[in-house]
Amino acid sequence: MKKKGIIVAAFFGFILLTSTVMISLPGLMTPIDTETTITGTPADNFPDAQRAQFCGSGDAKSTSYVREFTIPTVCTNPLAIVTDFEGNVWFAQTNTGNLAKFDPLTETFTEYENPTWPPNGRSMMWGIDAAPDGSIWYTDETFDSIWKFTPHNEKYQRLTYPSQGDALPQKLKFEGSQVIVNDFTGNKITFLDPTQAEQKDFNYLSIPSPVDDSVTGDFAMDAENNLWYTNWLFQQSGVLVKFDQDGYRETVVDTGEELLPLFDHIEVLALPETMQTPNGVVAGEDGKIWLVDTSSSYFFSFDPDDETFTQYVTSDPPLSSYGNSSGIIKTPISRPYWVETNDMGQIIFNEQTANRMAVMDPKSETLVEYFIPSMNPNWGDCGDMQNCGLAQVFDFTVDGDKIWFTEWVENNIGVVDTSVGLPLDIELESNIMTLQAGESK
Structure with a gap:
């Protein structure tokens, strides 16, 4: 395996903001049994002592490169996010079971109540x-479901995810005429x-x-319609x-057989030992x-x-x-989490515990690396330190030169505008800088 360093340009749009939190695969933590003041809002799902940790610690902020917008309903825990074909931004709320839409032109939110969602229900919605x-x-982790929302009639429809035993439908993507979902714990x-x-x-x-x-883990389709995905054991590579x-x-069409051995059409390649939790996967325009x-703090390219x-x-x-x-x-460490690509062939990922895109x-x-302005001190070892912590950016979506993201514990969505010019140019005699693993310059 080759190891290469890259030139890193870090930009401090407002204050140096980033993070290293003690979690890498967050789920739904069971709140401790303490005093709870009833407010009639989603914050009631958390005891008073945990509301600052899960519901937000401050107002939305902005820098020269990043803008944040506060969701009108408090403590929604926004997670999965996508833009539609009209440029609207949609995101799922793990603490309400609702979908919400943000119009970037009017900068207004519309939240759609899910009438079939159980009271006090919570679910991590990753895809x-x-x-x-x-x-x-x-996707809906808690109830092993896939949901379809139709905007014109504001109708929710719950679809049971096919599973046997343990299941966790995670990422979801439309590819051509099909929907693809990875079952994280169901292993398919x-x-x-x-x-x-x-x-x-x-x-x-289903591919076992x-x-x-x-x-x-995550999956991606390449230019030849091959599907790439990861199988791994936590912190043991895969x-x-x-x-x-x-x-x-x-082969199914040629043979007339509906059930054929899938493994005849699967190629398995060992991951490097230094890659222990390969969450995100994407196919680049260069075929890698x-x-x-x-x-x-590592990310990797694979040349087929x-x-x-x-x-x-x-x-x-x-x-x-x-x-x-x-x-x-x-x-x-920065913990890169998910990865996507844009129209220019650039690779985009969120650095969970560095509070960066x-x-x-x-x-x-x-x-x-773009620093996220909001930080929640309850997700760091902050002590009395000011401007410290994490917003927990767990998902993002790319729309042209904009990167939209959610802040799970700050009740915000935000956008990185990559079209804004950077304050310096970098010129080197060579376009390759060799670094040892973990080293930065």
């Missing part, structure tokens, strides 16, 4: 996408036909994991899987597969032609992101 017909689809990738949404039962195809007792779905379907590792991985590293999280008032944090240009091998 969301806009369908060609304008409907919004998203599922292909669904969205035209059957009105039917009681879905026809679906080639690694026993592992989890199935494999990158390539599924030739066209070859499989052609990009992966991010949530157990470190020569089957080699190249390892990159982010800059170190600044002290303000984690505080370290106790002195116990010796090696802070990152944009990497594979051609120039430069990395620009």
Whole structure:
């Protein structure tokens, strides 16, 4: 495996803001049994002592590159986010079960109440996408469901996710005429036909994991219609899987057999030992597969032609992101979480415990990191330190030169405007800077 450093340009739009938190795979934490003041708002799902931690610690903020917008309803815990074909921003609220829309032109929110959501119900909703017909689809971890929301009649429809035993439908994407979902703990990738949404039962195809007792992570489709995804054991590395779905379907048609061995159309490649939690995956326009590792500060490219991985590293999280008032944090890490690409072929990912959005240009091998203005001190070792903590940016979506994101514990959404010019130019004699693992310059 090759290791390469990249030039890092870090921009302090307002105050140096970033993070290192003590979690990497957040779920729904059970609130402790303490005094709860009833307010008639979603904040009632948390005891008084935890409301600052989960419901927000301050007002929305802005920098030269980042703007934040406060959601009208308090303590919604926004998570999955996507833009539709008209440029509206949609996001799921884990603490209300509702969808919300933000109009960037009028800068107004519309929140749509889900009448079938159980009182006090909470669910991590990791995946969301806009369908060609304008409907919004998203996943629901707690109730093992996929939801379809139709904006013109404001109708919610719950679709039971096909599962046997433990299941956790996570990321969701429309690819052509199908919906693809990874079942994180159910250990499979599922292909669904969205035209059957009105039917009681879905026809679906599930790809089981080639690694026993592992989890199935994010997925991406390359230019040749191959599906790439990860199977891994927590902090024990895993494999990158390539599924030739066209070859499989052609074989089904040629043989007339509906049930054929899937593994005849699967290629399995071992991940580097330094990649222990490969959450996000995306296919770049150069044909490479990009992966991010949530157990470190590393991200990787994989070249299918020569089957080699190249390892990159982010800059170190600044002290303000984690505080370290106790002195116990010796090696802070940025924890890249999900990864996408934009129209220019750049690689974009969120650095969970550095409170940053990152944009990497594979051609120039430069990395620009945008600091998120809001910080919640309850998610860092902040002590008496001011301007410290995390907003917990757990999801984002790319729309042209804008990167929209949610702040799970600050009750905000935000946007990075990558079209804003940067205050300096970088010129080097060589476009490659070699660094040791974990080193930054």
